[in-house]
Amino acid sequence: MSVTPRPGDPAITAELVEDHGLSTDEYQLILDLLGREPTYTELGVFSAMWSEHCGYKNSKPLLRTLPTKAPWVLQGPGENAGVIDVGEGLAVAFKIESHNHPSAVEPYQGAATGVGGILRDVFTMGARPIAVLNSLRFGELDGPSAGRVRYLLAGVVKGIGDYGNCVGIPTVGGEIYFDASYEGNPLVNAMAIGLMKREELITAVAEGVGNPIMAVGSKTGRDGIHGATFASAELTEESEAKRPMVQVGDPFTEKLLLEASLELIRSGHIVGIQDMGAAGLVSSSTEMAARGGTGVDIEISKVPVREPGMTPYEILLSETQERMLVVAKEGREEEVRAILGRWELDAETIGHVTDTGNYVIRENGAVVVEIPGEPLVDGCPTYTREGRENPRITELRSWNPSELRPREEEQDPAWALFTLLDDPTIASKRWIHEQYDSTVRTNTVVGPGSDAAVLRLRGTRRAIAATTDCNGRYVYLNPYRGGLIAVAEAARNLVCSGALPRAVTDNLNFGNPLKPEVYHQLSEAVRGIGEACTVLETPVTGGNVSLYNENPAGAIYPTPTIGMVGVIEDIDHVTTLAFGEEGDTVILLGRNTDELGGSEYLKAVHGMVAGDAPAIDLQEERKLQGALLEAIRSGLIRSAHDTAEGGFAVALAECAIARADSPVGVEVELEDDLPPAPLLYGEGQSRVIVSCSEADADRVLAHFAASGVEARRIGRVGEVKGRFRIVTREAVIDVPVEAIARTYYDAIPRRMDGRPIDVATALDSEVFVP
Amino acid sequence: MKIGVVTFPGSNCDYDCYKAAREVLEAETVYLWHGDHDLKGVDALFLPGGFSYGDYLRAGSIASLSPIMNEVRAFADAGGLVVGICNGFQILCEAGMLPGALIRNRSLKFSSKVVHLRVQQSVAPFTSAYEVGQVLRVPIAHGEGCYIAPDEELDLLEAEGGVIFRYCEADGRITEAANPNGSARNIAGIINSGRNVLGMMPHPERAVDELLGSVDGIGLFRSLAEHLVASPSSS
């Protein structure tokens, strides 16, 4: 076969190569590989497959260091989603995915299509999606850029909600932080979880020479061409101009695809199925072939298109949503069409599997692409960059809390608490998750608002728990510790809910890896994550890397979001953070410390980001989690909540006001010989507030003592709408719990509701209101 | 007793309805396909929640024209019991089988939470298992649940005892604050003048299991079953 450039294709120049994000060395590699100059179309193919997004150029060597194996891991990294065994013949597929750059450009569609993509990754494994979580980062909701942030937040939340709600998958949890470092470059990570019988697991391979390859779902348009390379470049003024046609989500078609795909997979008429995600047809077809060790031969003119005059280049790279690539068994096309037809979907046979190992694209018979498949997928050069910490950060870390002078207002010990409860990063996220249908499919035992979401597994006494966590400020101040803590907190949140942590999907959101200071953050954070995942026995089954997250002010906080899934053996073990009955005993697990570094208190009260991230001892953490899970399983624990942003005082408040309409009072006393700020608001790790009945208190304390975990009785739960009271050596906080609740629940609504942006969003017009 | 749940393209609570009917009533329950003309001899019909055809025009408008809706209408005209929940309610209004219309929530936002409902009357076939004035805790999850109709229509509806559920406070008071979507007169659920077609925005099928926080939806299924047993359906 000879490859003929198409008439009208631009000549391959150094500029063109550079515009495609390929270095001269990489281009040389391509020349050697082909033994000739690539066609324009081939150049596009390489640029997509060798982009950061598909090729993991700068992260692969680091990712290889992560633990990925355990007896319960059925599918590790490399597939559309990871899969773990959750017992009784059931398996859970889950994966997290970022849509940061699309959301920065068009928050509503960017977030919506992010959810769509991750759902497809899960159901193409044969699993029915049962839950979605989302991990979000925005700039500040107060101050100069608040207008822009409101616009992004409102659009992203509506995009996630409208999509998930329409498809009918409950959005059950997530996390959100507001910090100036994310201004102009918000983070939108979506995690999907699916359920299947073990034997229903299917992987996306193109096997069986001669098997037909079918394009299913929406017609291909010019949407998001080069989204993959777009996602691998910094956001600049130009990128606004270079912006491809925005991808628009069509959740209705997604719902049809979901039902049809599951039917197809169960039908046995197909051998493989994959989402046409980033780099659309190119990545899906090449990756399926590579996994099958086969080749593909595709006639591009057969691909159904939405617009006239689309070139092979455009069709191959289009990122039109709600499309799938299906490899059917030879001679079963009609059966496949019948199933799809029932769901009002079309399928076109666009090519077939070959044994040449080559990736071949034809246009009306003429070969426009012929590339050896294996190197195209796995031959992307990977780099281990040099990392060097930015000295500014080394210095920040050395800041010593004892230099801190209290503010005037802190004369009133309650002032800082109210300031923190009104801080959007800490405050209730109800404004957000009330826009998400969290109860559809009737499996949601614990929805948004507790440490982790809990979903029952019908037909068993089991349930699964899921959470996403990452404090980017910790990672910024100390990437290694930050990585450890992200994993430890996720596991702690699962344990607090009664679950045994099982596996991780991670989303590495970082800046430009070519900057030594950023690469340092990346490699150190991954080192921490790997270590914590090993000690806590939660292997990484997949994830996503999003680099070049920068704005004119520099890189975002390094944000390796950890999505974690755990298993609850018996539904009776499900535990939440909400205090139970009046008179229950409140017990603190773990040790209070003198740490203030990287705390929300420093930022919200003193406007400072400084100090070292809190110290963490994984062995202590492991002991704590093991003992807590035992206590929960033995039925002694009525509520459990770990301390996180805002420290002990905020955590205690969250337990008291978890039931918004009937907050309960609480009175505790802390004898620690520590200054009020670190004692009340420091973010020392490995601490959990639990409550139990007065009668069980001694047994609970004995249990933890026996397990070598520090535990002490600190107070009792009060009456509904009673007082919220914390007594320390130096300060007393004593306020009506309803006041606490009001501040906590109004913080975000009072910043969002009734503003023009609210309306723009409602109109789906999404316009930036300055 | 045989219960049917209609699946339209984009229905997503059909499974929940099916499960609820199965588990609460232990009744034979079957899915019915929007494109079919066959009700498989069911005694009662559920039009479930979801986003039929994406609700891309008006919620429920396209589904209300599905082939099976002819049979549904005939079934109702013959006295058959039809329950439309959320999107199902919207479809019934769009089909003209219930008065009024459901428009965008006053807040313009999708609203997903547990609300309180006041039972306006305890009558067969849908609410005999409840007390008048009983307060139920039931989830809502909708963006277009604001019930409206011309005033005279509303007066007529009230006069006929067509209002079955109203949004209320935990203690049963009917207040503006308790109205999650701006519905006229806090209306959450209505029946037709024939008293055999019910439409409601809240999701009783999501409130049939202690584990998920409420069992207040069970009464609706029980009432329906009692009625069917007492007077086997004509269809």
Place this chain on the structure above:
Amino acid sequence: MAYQVEIRVVPRQGILDPQGKAVEGALTNLGFAGVGEVHVGRLIRIDLDAASIEEAQERAHKMCRQLLANPVTEDYDVQVIEQAETAP
């Protein structure tokens, strides 16, 4: 003949129009002067082949009655223009 049908669907007078209300408030919030009543409706454009403009008209009205407008809450009007026979 190829016709371009434009259908405008608006909330009926006196019927609650939350979107209109919200836009009204927002525009005033943004400091726009002289804003009175605002109504938000739907605009539907259809490429329609028909024998004559009357037929196109008639068919478009039928579409509105059957699907495009809700008789309980909305009013509509139909405009049909002949399409220039230039290739797309």
Place this chain on the structure above:
Amino acid sequence: MAYQVEIRVVPRQGILDPQGKAVEGALTNLGFAGVGEVHVGRLIRIDLDAASIEEAQERAHKMCRQLLANPVTEDYDVQVIEQAETAP
């Protein structure tokens, strides 16, 4: 002077329009012949007081840029007509 502003917002050419697609399918299923492309947009009517028609025009465009239309995904046009001075 009282003006009646009518703003029509439609999905930008070439961008996916799921609403239009759904309506197109529905109309065809209902047996309407000759239905080609369908697009669904927004119609916004505003009663606006302004010194002149130019001012009304200019203000309406500003409203679109700031609130009513999405420059990334939508096109819009503005029509202003003088209002008969009859009381509402």
